[in-house]
Amino acid sequence: MRRGGDRGPADSGGHMDLTPTTSGEVAEALAAASSAGRVVDIRGGGMHSRRGWPFTPDDVIGVGGLNRVVDYSPNDMTMTVEGGVLGSEVVRLAHGAGQAWPQAQVLPGSTVGGIVAAALSCRRRLGVGPVRDSLLEVVVATGHGRIVKGGGRTVKSVTGYDLPRLMCGSLGTLGVIVQVTLKMWPLPMAEQWYVARGTDAHVMMVADGVMARGHRPSAVIVRPGALHVCLMGAPGDVAAPAGMEIGPAPEGPSGAGIVEIGVAPGALRPLAHRLTDDGRDFEAWLGIGICRLAVGDAPGVAAAHDLAGLYGGHAQVIDGDDELRVNPFGPPPAGAEIMRRIRTSFDPAGVLCPGRFAARDVVPV
Numbered sequence: 001m002r003r004g005g006d007r008g009p010a011d012s013g014g015h016m017d018l019t020p021t022t023s024g025e026v027a028e029a030l031a032a033a034s035s036a037g038r039v040v041d042i043r044g045g046g047m048h049s050r051r052g053w054p055f056t057p058d059d060v061i062g063v064g065g066l067n068r069v070v071d072y073s074p075n076d077m078t079m080t081v082e083g084g085v086l087g088s089e090v091v092r093l094a095h096g097a098g099q100a101w102p103q104a105q106v107l108p109g110s111t112v113g114g115i116v117a118a119a120l121s122c123r124r125r126l127g128v129g130p131v132r133d134s135l136l137e138v139v140v141a142t143g144h145g146r147i148v149k150g151g152g153r154t155v156k157s158v159t160g161y162d163l164p165r166l167m168c169g170s171l172g173t174l175g176v177i178v179q180v181t182l183k184m185w186p187l188p189m190a191e192q193w194y195v196a197r198g199t200d201a202h203v204m205m206v207a208d209g210v211m212a213r214g215h216r217p218s219a220v221i222v223r224p225g226a227l228h229v230c231l232m233g234a235p236g237d238v239a240a241p242a243g244m245e246i247g248p249a250p251e252g253p254s255g256a257g258i259v260e261i262g263v264a265p266g267a268l269r270p271l272a273h274r275l276t277d278d279g280r281d282f283e284a285w286l287g288i289g290i291c292r293l294a295v296g297d298a299p300g301v302a303a304a305h306d307l308a309g310l311y312g313g314h315a316q317v318i319d320g321d322d323e324l325r326v327n328p329f330g331p332p333p334a335g336a337e338i339m340r341r342i343r344t345s346f347d348p349a350g351v352l353c354p355g356r357f358a359a360r361d362v363v364p365v
């Protein structure tokens with residue numbers, strides 16, 4: 001295991017950067033941190049370091065040393081990789097065999113463990129499902145240094161607790177994802193984005209047409225003054241919908257910070273109308289219920305929480321400076337007490353990424 005630090009060795013209380021290369025080394029590092037009560041951050045590509053309450057770790061465990069592709073069986077359409085393998089490497093290998101990992105929008109530098117831990121499915125989710133549905137098996141090193149495996153490497157379902165889905169979105173608060181088995185998909189023969197621009201009413205009318213005329217879109221995204229649709233499949237499946245022309249995939253909203261609002265799919269249109277009327281920069285994923293909204297400051301984050309509540313949903317800051325993250329998750333989530341109990345069983349010392357645990361303020365009952 002590579003060790004580095006800027007304030008001396010761990011046993012003198014200094015900061016440590018650890019780069020384990022095996023699951024055993026990860027478990028060892030976590031057990032040591034737990035028994036010493038040292039707060040740990042887990043670092044993949046680091047893209048989510050601006051998420052949750054700001055916290056200062058004593059140790060940072062980088063997963064870059066867990067970089068082996070354990071097995072790829074194109075005939076079984078499964079790939080097993082360690083948590084620090086780059087998402088781009090999974091895509092490269094899969095494409096070589098005519099396959100894909102379409103649930104993940106892989107950005108440069110992001111790791112498989114980070115993509116799973118952050119549970120950020122890509123915009124094609126309407127067509128291909130969320131990233132959690134691509135997980136067959138995970139191996140996790142828990143906070144107290146145990147290696148736990150859940151799921152199975154075959155596509156058939158297995159009994160027992162659904163550890164893979166539990167880890168999806170855990171943001172490093174339950175353990176380090178040391179290995180993942182992913183289900184691969186056939187590479188689509190064709191994929192094309194289309195765009196229509198105009199008033200809010202026009203954009204929604206075009207969206208209705210896309211659904212009513214039997215297209216099976218993999219993404220229907222509303223941006224201020226524009227509708228973006230992605231079609232995937234055989235060449236005949238990706239013909240232009242009425243009123244749309246070929247265009248690039250949309251840019252996301254831009255601002256000092258980004259809040260992700262989740263509402264029931266049926267509530268997303270009224271929310272998108274409201275945001276358009278208010279002149280806001282956003283992208284709304286129709287059929288899914290996700291809306292990403294640009295915010296400028298902490299009051300803007302608070303207003304986004306209120307807005308989400310008004311439409312029966314919730315909101316969290318997914319990217320922002322420390323000042324924007326004074327209350328990143330808003331009101332405690334439903335089931336917070338259950339979340340707290342699960343966290344205690346995985347990380348009894350509470351040392352793993354404490355700022356990213358949405359239910360951290362819940363008082364035990």
Ligand SMILES: Cc1cc2nc3c(=O)[nH]c(=O)nc-3n(C[C@H](O)[C@H](O)[C@H](O)COP(=O)(O)OP(=O)(O)OC[C@H]3O[C@@H](n4cnc5c(N)ncnc54)[C@H](O)[C@@H]3O)c2cc1C
Nearest residue numbers: 044045046047048083105110111113114115117171172177
């Ligand atoms: C505003 C924004 C929007 C994005 N939108 C999308 C999107 O729509 N789709 C998409 O696919 N990607 C999206 N990304 C990028 C995406 O978040 C990254 O591709 C990926 O999810 C994070 O990978 P990472 O290696 O950088 O993880 P990191 O940022 O390093 O880690 C993410 C979280 O997981 C924890 N973690 C990291 N590795 C492990 C591990 N092995 N075990 C346990 N916990 C771990 C970390 O502690 C942290 O809490 C977005 C990023 C940002 C900032």
